[in-house]
Amino acid sequence: MEILQILRNHIVSNKPSFMCNDEIFSTILNNIEKQLITDLQGQNNELHYDQFIARCIDLEGLDGCGKSTLANELQKQLNIRGQKSRLLSTPPSELLPFRSYFDTQPESIRRAFYNLGNLIVSFELKNQQDTIIILDRYWPSTIAYQQAKIIDNNQINISWPNYLVQPAVIVYIYVDEAERCRRITQRSVLIPVTVEEKQLAEQEAFRNRLDFIYRNHIPSSHLHVIDGNRATNVIANDILNLLSEQNL
Numbered sequence: 001m002e003i004l005q006i007l008r009n010h011i012v013s014n015k016p017s018f019m020c021n022d023e024i025f026s027t028i029l030n031n032i033e034k035q036l037i038t039d040l041q042g043q044n045n046e047l048h049y050d051q052f053i054a055r056c057i058d059l060e061g062l063d064g065c066g067k068s069t070l071a072n073e074l075q076k077q078l079n080i081r082g083q084k085s086r087l088l089s090t091p092p093s094e095l096l097p098f099r100s101y102f103d104t105q106p107e108s109i110r111r112a113f114y115n116l117g118n119l120i121v122s123f124e125l126k127n128q129q130d131t132i133i134i135l136d137r138y139w140p141s142t143i144a145y146q147q148a149k150i151i152d153n154n155q156i157n158i159s160w161p162n163y164l165v166q167p168a169v170i171v172y173i174y175v176d177e178a179e180r181c182r183r184i185t186q187r188s189v190l191i192p193v194t195v196e197e198k199q200l201a202e203q204e205a206f207r208n209r210l211d212f213i214y215r216n217h218i219p220s221s222h223l224h225v226i227d228g229n230r231a232t233n234v235i236a237n238d239i240l241n242l243l244s245e246q247n248l
């Protein structure tokens with residue numbers, strides 16, 4: 001698969017600067033490749049994960065809009081209802097030790113890294129049918145941030161990748177910019193600041209494009225746009241109503 005090859009070539013040619021343990025990273029790549037090959041063999045050499053709808057709520061939105069806070073609240077409320085749930089995020093935990101390295105790499109390598117994370121999470125979604133997964137960012141973030149960097153909106157033509165499972169509910173949470181800035185300043189200081197986050201803070205045009213892409217170009221009939229300016233429990237309640245509508 002192209003994503004795995006891009007990352008493999010990258011670590012081979014950048015070994016001296018690949019500060020983290022490249023053996024661990026190579027093992028992750030090999031495991032994913034093995035899983036893909038097994039799945040391909042079972043599906044006549046064609047992956048159609050995009051047709052698989054997982055019991056998952058994917059939370060999307062600009063940095064600091066309240067995704068992680070909402071994820072915890074959703075888990076709390078699902079727990080009260082006796083529904084098992086699990087919190088996941090992209091990049092997934094096994095890739096976090098490598099994130100600071102990839103954050104400094106060229107855009108194409110960073111996107112391959114984020115897509116590796118999407119692939120890992122997609123396998124989890126496919127194999128966790130009795131549990132509702134609450135996901136903090138997924139492929140919509142990867143594609144929306146990538147496309148927002150391209151200035152010409154006419155060029156936007158996005159389709160869901162056939163190698164990724166689709167969540168049953170994708171929520172785009174929007175907040176007023178003043179509120180988002182207030183939330184960013186009170187957020188944990190341990191959260192690293194990415195290129196995109198700086199760009200969001202400094203460039204209104206980038207923010208607007210990102211918002212536009214999330215609202216209009218995520219290719220899913222499961223996308224819901226939700227007002228995140230309200231109290232977390234109220235937003236969570238709205239999302240849980242969406243789940244009930246879909247009999248999840």
Ligand SMILES: Nc1ncnc2c1ncn2[C@@H]1O[C@H](COP(=O)(O)OP(=O)(O)OP(=O)(O)O)[C@@H](O)[C@H]1O
Binds near residue numbers: 062067068184229232
């Ligand atoms: N509905 C809300 N009302 C008031 N404050 C909120 C709300 N949701 C989140 N916050 C606060 O905003 C800050 C950022 O929230 P959070 O970390 O959940 O955002 P995030 O979208 O996950 O951020 P990032 O994308 O950077 O990981 C936190 O300090 C949190 O307490």
Ligand SMILES: Cc1cn([C@H]2C[C@H](O)[C@@H](COP(=O)(O)O)O2)c(=O)[nH]c1=O
Binds near residue numbers: 141142
């Ligand atoms: C998963 C993912 C993230 N990003 C960028 C967007 C944000 O600026 C940062 C931080 O995200 P987090 O919620 O604090 O983890 O990463 C991206 O551009 N593409 C992605 O797939």
